[in-house]
Amino acid sequence: NLISTALLSTSNQAMDEGDLLRILNIFVELINKLDYADNVSVTRIDAREQIKRGEMLKLVKRRSHEMGDFIYLDRPMAVLLTYYRNNTIHLFALPSLIACCFINAATMGREKILRFITVAYPFLKSELYLSWETEVIEQVTDRILNQLADMGLLIKSEGTDIYSRPKTSSQEHVQLHLLGRVISPVLELYYIIFALLANQQKNPPTRDKLEHQCYLMAQRISLIHEINSPDFFDKKLITNFIDTLVRLEYVNQDGDNQLIINQIAIEKGRQARHLLNRNIQYNILQMLRSSGNSLNEQSR
Secondary structure, eight states, X not given: OHHHHHHTTSTTSEEEHHHHHHHHHHHHXXXXXXXXXXXXXOOOSOHHHHHHHHHHTTSSEEEOOTTOOEEEOOXXXXXXXXXXXXXXXXXXXXXXXXXXXXXXXXXXXHHHHHHXXXXXXXXXXXXXXXXXXXXXXXXXXXXXXXXXXXXXXXEEOTTSXXXXXXXXXXXXXXXXXXXXXXXXXXXXXXXXXXXXHHHTSSSOOBHHHXXXXXXXXXXXXXXXXXXXXXXXXXXXXXXXXXXXXXXXXXXXXXXXXXXXXXXXXXXXXXXXXXXXXXXXXXXXXXXXXXXXXXXXXXXX
């Protein structure tokens, strides 16, 4: 489960062995400190032995290199191991979401972090069946922020509620980035749907059209960015997200089955884009501009 979570969080399902060892230790420490539920147990096998067992079971492969070996998944195994990753992704969802707050910002205050968390959390809760109710998410976020600061993945300014990411050259910065990548593909897919709906307000798409457009767009972005994540254009994720948009009344479905987004949802989508890599944001928006006519044609 832990190895799958780590390797599937990279764009090409490969990682330097040293980085993999460190992030596996981070994952174990996070789960132990998170205290998510009484029935969650964590392996006592150290990270190096975890990798050795993965190789023995032929789940992961090794590529030797003079500067350090790489551990990687081939394409068929990447798809298979999503099952194992999905068993535990709920444990990393909120820490990963907090890490995403620092993708584009070196420093951020607690209130702004909470604002981003409250935008994304209802969708992640629905998708991953997270146990925390929305009413307690502020306290849980504070607890995780303190945990990440204790682990050195965030730096808290003394006497303030201001947090900073570690220096770019540090191992902690790499670990924070990898932690953010656990949930990033899901957030990127969510933003594509927000952007598609906002871009077609004058001629709203039907649910089927929107799902198809989103799938094609995610597929295209994955090719541009060489994203090999099995989740990035998962049709089930797309369907569940649209269901949650309707349930939260961010989107209304009219008599012609068209999906009409409201202004509150558009504003939340604008906030959520700060959790995404700027290059991904740019490519989504550019793709919408360049394909605007064809999208409108498809919606008719």
